[in-house]
Amino acid sequence: MTLHLYFARKFALAVLSLLALFSIFLLLIDMVEQIRNYDIGEITLTGAFHLAALNVPSSVYGILPLIVALATLVLFLGLARTSELVVTRAAGRSALRSLAAPVITALLFGVVTVAVLNPIVAGTRTAYDQLSARQSQSAQSVLSISDEGLWLRQGTPEGQMVIRAARANFDGTRLYDVTFLAFGPDGSPDFRIAATSAELTSGAWELRRAKRWDLGAGTDNPERDATVYPQFRLDSDLTRERIRDSFGTPSAIPIWELPEFIDDLEHAGFSARQHRVWLQMELSLPLLFAAMVLIGAGFTMRHIRFGRTGTMVMLALGLALALYFLRNFAQVLGENGQIPVPLAAWAPPVAGIFFALGLLLHLEDG
Numbered sequence: 001m002t003l004h005l006y007f008a009r010k011f012a013l014a015v016l017s018l019l020a021l022f023s024i025f026l027l028l029i030d031m032v033e034q035i036r037n038y039d040i041g042e043i044t045l046t047g048a049f050h051l052a053a054l055n056v057p058s059s060v061y062g063i064l065p066l067i068v069a070l071a072t073l074v075l076f077l078g079l080a081r082t083s084e085l086v087v088t089r090a091a092g093r094s095a096l097r098s099l100a101a102p103v104i105t106a107l108l109f110g111v112v113t114v115a116v117l118n119p120i121v122a123g124t125r126t127a128y129d130q131l132s133a134r135q136s137q138s139a140q141s142v143l144s145i146s147d148e149g150l151w152l153r154q155g156t157p158e159g160q161m162v163i164r165a166a167r168a169n170f171d172g173t174r175l176y177d178v179t180f181l182a183f184g185p186d187g188s189p190d191f192r193i194a195a196t197s198a199e200l201t202s203g204a205w206e207l208r209r210a211k212r213w214d215l216g217a218g219t220d221n222p223e224r225d226a227t228v229y230p231q232f233r234l235d236s237d238l239t240r241e242r243i244r245d246s247f248g249t250p251s252a253i254p255i256w257e258l259p260e261f262i263d264d265l266e267h268a269g270f271s272a273r274q275h276r277v278w279l280q281m282e283l284s285l286p287l288l289f290a291a292m293v294l295i296g297a298g299f300t301m302r303h304i305r306f307g308r309t310g311t312m313v314m315l316a317l318g319l320a321l322a323l324y325f326l327r328n329f330a331q332v333l334g335e336n337g338q339i340p341v342p343l344a345a346w347a348p349p350v351a352g353i354f355f356a357l358g359l360l361l362h363l364e365d366g
Helices: 002-036 045-062 064-081 084-090 095-136 240-246 258-267 273-283 285-300 309-335 341-363
Strands: 143-146 149-156 159-168 174-183 189-201 204-214 227-235
Touching: 002 045, 002 064, 002 095, 045 064, 045 095, 064 084, 064 095, 064 285, 064 309, 095 273, 095 285, 095 341, 159 189, 189 227, 258 273, 273 285, 273 309, 273 341, 285 309, 285 341, 309 341
Parallel strands: none
Antiparallel strands: 143 149, 149 159, 159 174, 174 189, 189 204, 204 227
């Protein structure tokens, strides 16, 4: 037990050290990028640091598997250099037993990453998007999903308009059981339109079986003066791209809220495949960390006197990168519907674990 705790502590320190190192490095790079994105005088050094500090967590989160792989190389190269692995073997402990502590530590780190770091990164990413949009005066999100359906907002020369629909097609350009509520420049209600369907065309909504109520000043009885239209055209500044971009990325949603968001998204008529893939990818992250540990150990659990240490390190890094990019490629295939969602999320880490175990059995105990 003491030896397991010793290996686990050294591995945890290696992970935390590399995590801090990469965070500082990426923070400095991101600060430079933030300053370059704005004209002179538009942003201060403090503002650039604030934006970079909010953006770096998502960047570091994306390379955590590679950090775990590097930490594994640091651990076992250090143990080989001090001959601690030789002593461990001489004591009768096999390679797989020596790997138990780092693998369990990686699995626990993966669980903490998904359960704790994921919501933190989602919060910092949302805060970064909002602050960056406010700083650059760019457009904010126009779409929201709730249990009551979906909500859109659009700007008009006369004021703002809120749109609510019970459901929609996969990209939000066709709405059903839809209501438009227009507000004047002073924020008071101007008119309300209810329609069975609305389709977004170039610069306007095409409404079917619409009914309009005037709500402005001087209207005594809106229901009595309401007008019914078989077809009605309502100007809009929305586009397909703006609605699609309003969904944001699944990584901006905390994993604890993601299942409910997926249900709301599908209930509203949108495709939630991208969010389902992301959810399964996050749940499989502990296994990916374990696979990275096994791959790194398979090439570095050898005495340094055997030579070819540099070659072995490069092979370990190459296979870790290959597994990392294979996972990303499987994610793209899953989001596009080319392969099932569970296969896209779980196949790469499971394949990496079995490959690494086979390599260890061949090189160490074979």
